[in-house]
Amino acid sequence: MLCWIVQTLHSLRTRTFAASFAVLAALTLTTLSAAAKQDPLPSWNDGAVKSAIVALVKETTTEGAAGYVEPADRIVVFDQDGTLWAEHPLYSQALFALDRVATLAPEHPEWKTTEPFKSVLANDFATIAKFSEKDWLEIVAATHAGMSTEQFEKIVTDWLPTSKNPVLKRPVTELVYQPMLEVLAYLRANGFNTYIVTGGGQEFVRPYADAVYGIQREQVVGSSVATKFEYKDGKAELLREPKLFFNSNYEGKPIGINLFIGKRPLIAFGNSDGDRQMLEWTTAGEGPRLGVLVLHDDATREFAYGPADGLPDTKVGTFSQSLMDEAHARKWHVISMKNDWATIFPKPAE
Amino acid sequence: MLCWIVQTLHSLRTRTFAASFAVLAALTLTTLSAAAKQDPLPSWNDGAVKSAIVALVKETTTEGAAGYVEPADRIVVFDQDGTLWAEHPLYSQALFALDRVATLAPEHPEWKTTEPFKSVLANDFATIAKFSEKDWLEIVAATHAGMSTEQFEKIVTDWLPTSKNPVLKRPVTELVYQPMLEVLAYLRANGFNTYIVTGGGQEFVRPYADAVYGIQREQVVGSSVATKFEYKDGKAELLREPKLFFNSNYEGKPIGINLFIGKRPLIAFGNSDGDRQMLEWTTAGEGPRLGVLVLHDDATREFAYGPADGLPDTKVGTFSQSLMDEAHARKWHVISMKNDWATIFPKPAE
Structure with missing residues (x-):
């Protein structure tokens, strides 16, 4: 890869010196300006x-093309943690749970x-x-658990602005990947219906999905606890119970997509072993399909973990070598954060 | 009720004879024509x-009105059997299951x-x-169960045109209620997101929901069996298992709405005791809400059953007196099919 970059730079430099500087500068500016206007993914390196993403969009949205798909069936699914936003050193929902333990501790001296x-x-x-x-x-x-769905929503919403990633030192909602927002x-803009399919809690993600990603609440598929219908002061409400109802991870991801959406996606984006079955099921569909995995190989700008490709091992968002081998065998695409993304995070709000 | 109709007819007749026939005819034609243009619900009697339906739409869609709701949050839920289409003498899905037993019988001599x-x-x-x-x-x-989700879809799709309601003698997909289609x-047309929330099978309804109701597959919430992720010839698929996963009836309806949609509806339409909790939860929300129940009181054009209001009792789509009492107490609206609907079914296809 490095070799190819050096060769390309050398070739560009040679051509640059052979041309008139003034003409070249004018041409470059024009080209850059046109590219900026046309490039829908400016934070991505070519x-x-x-x-592959641009090609699939063209193939499925051009009327008359062999791979054309009606807008209602243009489904794309995104894992959240590690795919749309940072998941290290701990998942955002884990940070929420830990903060919540501290808040509730006075009521639980036994803790x-x-x-x-x-x-x-x-x-x-460490523990x-x-x-x-x-x-x-x-x-x-x-x-x-132990509160109504409305009460839980308020707890999450109140927590978000106080949240802080302990390493990157920013609120979790700011640590979204700019290239994925694009x-x-x-x-x-091309008529796709964008869904989150997360192993995290469905009702944890819903309160901010629209503000952070432009994704509606009904387009969030995730793990959930059981809820119980009950009356409080004669009014119907749903109580969250301390019991897992649906586990939206591994096999649970394709099961959840079929259950909640009922359509096989054209594209699936993931980043860890928990996304394997979602990509398998997506790309097993007929016609043009795309499986994409994010590899965290950028210790300078974000984090580096795998253990695929010799990266450090981790229990949070594991990308195993066997997943990498399957990606190659099934022709899924792997995003190198270091090489494919010119920008990682949006600029902090002023 | 009959008394009121006779009086109204008499009053109309009296006024008719008092007016000039020519002027009246012209007026009537003009009025009918203007009404047809403006009335979005022509199969409904005033x-x-x-x-109430028209008033809620006006209240929630007029910008600046106290009850204004953003389009993304304009959710309306419809029970299917007995609310959107006929459910007597048996639910359509029961007819499907019985036909399926006959088809599979040669493989099961023990049956x-x-x-x-x-x-x-x-x-x-009778049994x-x-x-x-x-x-x-x-x-x-x-x-x-025992087939992939795709195989089940094909079985349902192949069955639909062969289906026949044993009393009304038409395919089940033709026995939709014209007033509800309107x-x-x-x-x-007013920006509402229309969902089916049925006690029936989610994957039974999805194959025809768009063609019959203009409702997308992801807007069908229903009961479901468990599915198992597996590989067939190296390709991922989902196998339907003979095990109930989610029961979308009674308490299951609000639980399912919260699970699948994550937004409290503005309006809920139902027709039986299985819809009670859905209407309770819907109308417990803040701001303008509407609960509507269909009462099958038209033995001439469709069926008559309750046992509410002294109608014949039934095990299929029971509308109990206690549900009727609650409807009155909570100011839900009850549609009398006999009095509120000018038309019941669309004309048969030519």
């Missing part, structure tokens, strides 16, 4: 992934001496990073 | 229900001597009408 709450209250991140699924389920049950806008 | 299949194969409608929920679940498991079109 490359195979960008070309000071009971795991997993004890480690959370002690800010023992938190090793929490088992059972530990997290216990924390979710204590922090995400993909969302580009696809919607 | 009355409280029609007025000839095993209930509930034995009665189905003997066309013993079928008394089937318990367990009997139906057994029939559904035998007829709705409500769907009217609401959509």
Whole structure:
């Protein structure tokens, strides 16, 4: 890759010197200006992934083309954590749950001496990073249930502006990937229906999905707890129960897409082993389909983890070598954050 | 009621004779023509229900009005069986299941001597009408599972044109209520998002929802069986399992609306006790809301059943007296098919 870049630069430099500087400068400015006007994905470097996205859009939206698809069936699904926004060092919803444990601690004196709450209250991140699924389920049950759906929505909405990624030091809603915001806008401008299909909580994501991604609440598919219909002061409401109803991860992703949308997507974007079955099911459809995975290989601007391609191993958003091998075998596209994305995050709000 | 009609007719006749015939005829034609142009619900007789629907639409779609609602939040939910199309003498999906038992019978010689299949194969409608929920679940498991989601879709799609309501003698897809088709079109023209929320099978309704109602597959919320992600010849597919995953009836309706749509509807249309909680939850929302129930009181043009208001009792689409009492108490609107609807079904296709 590096070799190719050096050769290209050398070739450009040679041609540059052979031309009249004034003419070239004028030409360059014109070309850049036209490209800026035409390029719907300005934060993307030119490359195979960008070309593949643009090609699929052209193929499925050009009337008369073999791959033409009616707007109602132009479905695209995006995993959220690690695909649309940062997930390291911990998923945003985990940060929410930990903050919530601290808020609720005064009502639960026993947490000071009971795991997993004890480690959370002690800010023992080394232990938190090793929490088992059972530990997290216990924390979710204590922090995400026992209130009405409306009350939970308010708790999430109030938390968001106070949230802070402990490494990147910005609110979680600012740590969205600018290139993916452009993909969302580009696809919607071409009649695509954009869905989030997250392993995270459906009712955690819904309150901000429109503001952050322009995605409506009904276009968020995610994991959910059971809810119970009940009457409070004679009025109907839904109570969130400490019991998992639907797990939207691994096999749960294609199952959830079929359940909630009922249409097989044309494109699926993911970044980890939890997205494998979603990409398999998407790309098993007839006609033009696209599977795309984000590889976090940019330790300078964001994070680097895999363990695919020799990157550091992680329990948060694991991209295994077996997923990478399958991506190559099935001709899915892999986004190198380092090479494919000219920008990672939007500029902080002034 | 009859008394009121006779009085009205008498009053009309008196006025008619008092006026010049020519002037009246001209006036009538002008009025009818203007009304046809302006009336979005021509198959509805004027009355409280029609007025309430039109008033809510005006209140929620007029910018600056106290009750104004953004288009994205204009959600309306419709039960299907008995609300959008005929459900007597049996639900369409039950007719489908019975036909399917007959089709599959050669592969199951044991059904000839095993209930509930034995009665189905003997066309013993008296016994079928008394089937318990367990009997139906057994029939559904035998007829709705064990194939991929695509295969099931093809089975339903192939069956529809062969379907026949045993009393009304027309394919089930022709037995939709013309006044409700007009409500769907009217609401959509005013920016509403129209959803079906049915106790029936989500994947049974999806294949025809667009053609019959103009409702997209992702706007169908219904009961569902569990699906299993698997590989067939290396390709991902979803297998339908003989196990109920979600029961979209009674409490399941508001739970399903919250799960699938995530927004509280402005209007809910139903017709039976299974819709009670959906109407309770809808009308418990703030701002303008509307609960509407269809009462089948027209034995001449369709069917008459309750047992509310002394109509004949039924196990199919029961409208109990307690539901009627609650409708009055909560100011829900009750459509009398006999009095509110000028037309019931669209004309048969030529």
